[in-house]
Amino acid sequence: MNLILLFKGDFISKNKARLEGRRLKHILEVHRVATGEKLRVGLSGGLIGIGCITCLNNTSLEMDVSLFNAPPAALPLTLILALPRPKVLKRVLLSVTAMGVKRIFLLNSYRVEKSFWQSPVLEPESIQRQLVLGLEQSRDTILPEVLLKPFFKPFAEDEAPILIKDTLPLVAHPAAQTPCPRNVGQPVTLAIGPEGGFIPYEVDKLTSCGFHAVHLGERILNIEAAVPSLISRLF
Amino acid sequence: MNLILLFKGDFISKNKARLEGRRLKHILEVHRVATGEKLRVGLSGGLIGIGCITCLNNTSLEMDVSLFNAPPAALPLTLILALPRPKVLKRVLLSVTAMGVKRIFLLNSYRVEKSFWQSPVLEPESIQRQLVLGLEQSRDTILPEVLLKPFFKPFAEDEAPILIKDTLPLVAHPAAQTPCPRNVGQPVTLAIGPEGGFIPYEVDKLTSCGFHAVHLGERILNIEAAVPSLISRLF
Numbered sequence: 001m002n003l004i005l006l007f008k009g010d011f012i013s014k015n016k017a018r019l020e021g022r023r024l025k026h027i028l029e030v031h032r033v034a035t036g037e038k039l040r041v042g043l044s045g046g047l048i049g050i051g052c053i054t055c056l057n058n059t060s061l062e063m064d065v066s067l068f069n070a071p072p073a074a075l076p077l078t079l080i081l082a083l084p085r086p087k088v089l090k091r092v093l094l095s096v097t098a099m100g101v102k103r104i105f106l107l108n109s110y111r112v113e114k115s116f117w118q119s120p121v122l123e124p125e126s127i128q129r130q131l132v133l134g135l136e137q138s139r140d141t142i143l144p145e146v147l148l149k150p151f152f153k154p155f156a157e158d159e160a161p162i163l164i165k166d167t168l169p170l171v172a173h174p175a176a177q178t179p180c181p182r183n184v185g186q187p188v189t190l191a192i193g194p195e196g197g198f199i200p201y202e203v204d205k206l207t208s209c210g211f212h213a214v215h216l217g218e219r220i221l222n223i224e225a226a227v228p229s230l231i232s233r234l235f
Numbered sequence: 236m237n238l239i240l241l242f243k244g245d246f247i248s249k250n251k252a253r254l255e256g257r258r259l260k261h262i263l264e265v266h267r268v269a270t271g272e273k274l275r276v277g278l279s280g281g282l283i284g285i286g287c288i289t290c291l292n293n294t295s296l297e298m299d300v301s302l303f304n305a306p307p308a309a310l311p312l313t314l315i316l317a318l319p320r321p322k323v324l325k326r327v328l329l330s331v332t333a334m335g336v337k338r339i340f341l342l343n344s345y346r347v348e349k350s351f352w353q354s355p356v357l358e359p360e361s362i363q364r365q366l367v368l369g370l371e372q373s374r375d376t377i378l379p380e381v382l383l384k385p386f387f388k389p390f391a392e393d394e395a396p397i398l399i400k401d402t403l404p405l406v407a408h409p410a411a412q413t414p415c416p417r418n419v420g421q422p423v424t425l426a427i428g429p430e431g432g433f434i435p436y437e438v439d440k441l442t443s444c445g446f447h448a449v450h451l452g453e454r455i456l457n458i459e460a461a462v463p464s465l466i467s468r469l470f
Contacts, residue, residue: 002455072453091326095460138454183417216467218307219373220237225330228460229467232451 001026003139004041004051005132006065017041017051019061027061042141043067071141075100075235076187078163082109082194084223086121090130092227097134097144099231107149111196117150156205164189169211172230173203174220176213182233190234192227236261238374239276239286240367241300252276252286254296262296277376278302306376310335310470311422313398317344317429319458321354325365327462332369332379334466340398342384346431352385391440399424404446407465408438409455411448419469427462 004027010017019027027033033053041051041063048071051063083106084092096104108117120126127146135141149155160169167187172180174197191198191206197220198206207213216229239262245252254262262268268288276286276298283306286298318341319327331339343352355361362381370376384390395404403419406426426433426441432455433441442448451464 091459095457098454098456098460099464100454137457140454219333219335219375221333221463222330222372224326224459225333225463228456228463229334232464232467 001030001136002040003048003136003141004039005044005136005141006041006051007044011065012062015065016054017063017065019063020059024059024061028058039063040139041065041067042071042135042139044135044141044143046141047071048139048141072100072139074102074142075231076167077101077231077235078103078105078167078187078189079227079231080105080107080160080163080189080191081223081227082107082192082198083112083116084194085113085116086119088223089116089119089121090126091224093127093130093146094134094137095224095228096231097131097140098138099228100138100140101231102142102144104144104146105149105155106146107155107191108152109194109202110152110199111194122148152202153205156202156209160189160206160211161209164210169206169209170214170234171198171203171206171211172216172226173198173213174215174218176215178212178214180214180216180230180233184234188234190230192223192230195223236265236371237275238283238371238376239274240279240371240376241276241286242279246300247297250300251289252298252300254298255294259294259296263291263293274298275374276300276302277306277370277374279370279376279378281376282306283374283376307335307374309337309377310466311402312336312466312470313338313340313402313422313424314462314466315340315342315395315398315424315426316462317342317427317433318347318351319429320348320351321356323458324351324354324356325361326459328362328365328381329369329372330459330463331466332366332375333373334463335373335375336466337377337379339379339381340384340390341381342390342426343387344429344437345387345434346429352383357383387437388440391437391444395424395441395446396444399445404441404444405449405469406433406438406441406446407451407461408433408448409450409453411450413447413449415449415451415465415468417468423469425465425469427458427465430458 042048047067049067055062171191277283282302284302290297402422
């Protein structure tokens with residue numbers, strides 16, 4: 001937790017916040033701070049600053065909060081990710097949030113197991129938990145938007161053509177002829193298939209609406225490695 | 236499993252291999268192939284080719300094996316990784332193996348919890364399991380070498396200066412002034428700290444022996460995102 005993310009509900013007066021539960025536990029066990037010490041904090045959706053601890057015991061912490069810096073810049077990236085299996089999804093949501101992605105579509109695909117859509121990991125509270133962990137990791141305050149798209153065809157036909165406007169639209173596809181470009185310096189919409197990849201019908205649907213198929217070399221990476229690799233290469 | 240990795244012990248004659256256990260289970264449940272069908276295979280330490288299934292039931296599979304292609308090129312990268320916590324280590328070993336890293340040092344650091352060195356994940360069979368999963372993921376056959384370095388100082392003073400010869404030696408450090416270079420086109424030795432980073436003494440030790448401190452931007456990434464991001468940016 002490189003930043004303690006605060007929410008409006010944590011404030012007991014204009015500049016005073018009180019924490020309990022997970023954040024308090026982490027501060028006690030990992031930061032091991034005392035009254036008078038300072039922690040890096042940020043307000044969800046707002047600025048970053050310092051929390052000076054005024055009261056600390058095993059059940060609650062109070063701090064005087066000053067907020068003065070903008071959070072780090074967002075990545076100009078819309079990520080369209082074929083829904084990974086639940087455990088992988090949790091880790092990928094954290095990682096891409098830490099990297100600064102602010103819009104994530106979770107899309108169905110032929111090779112996505114139907115059961116994944118029933119996973120409790122997709123419940124809003126569970127998604128939010130991963131996003132918060134990602135923001136705390138990278139000292140950010142702006143929660144990404146996560147949108148579930150359980151039907152491939154209407155998404156590819158109706159929504160994707162609008163999404164990709166004024167962006168470089170790419171679909172990661174190991175069989176593509178073109179290597180993924182580097183350091184593009186422009187907004188990107190990036191679609192990444194499931195384990196086993198998008199099927200040819202799906203790649204065709206995406207390319208016919210304007211996506212360019214690109215590869216990362218002859219190695220097929222696992223989702224957890226492929227996603228940061230692609231993002232890091234693009235920006 | 237994008238490639239079935241075979242070992243010499245799997246061969247019952249010159250060109251015939253027999254599989255049981257994990258690989259058979261995966262082939263039955265995921266590949267769902269039948270007698271006469273072909274699978275992509277590779278010989279550990281050797282070539283890649285095709286296995287044509289001659290006999291298949293619930294307890295064993297036999298295949299005629301033809302090997303004819305070289306595995307994908309290795310990355311010219313020596314990775315020095317402060318030992319992550321065990322669960323993260325497992326995933327990182329898989330990911331970096333899939334990316335083509337062939338030499339991995341697991342190093343102690345002030346912020347590595349001592350208990351991590353006692354984890355069963357560090358036993359040779361457990362490490363080997365993750366490496367094999369990484370090779371199967373990326374259709375490679377060359378197992379990386381993983382070396383444990385539980386003492387920072389002698390490693391940094393005596394071994395690192397030899398290791399980095401004829402390479403670009405980099406230490407990832409969020410407080411560095413220089414951004415991590417891109418697409419360097421030369422061999423690299425890359426050191427990556429633990430959660431919380433190398434302490435200043437450790438960074439000084441590494442830079443005084445020749446490492447350049449570089450950052451990935453103002454966001455501090457989790458190890459699982461930082462490692463593929465750095466590698467993908469360098470190559």
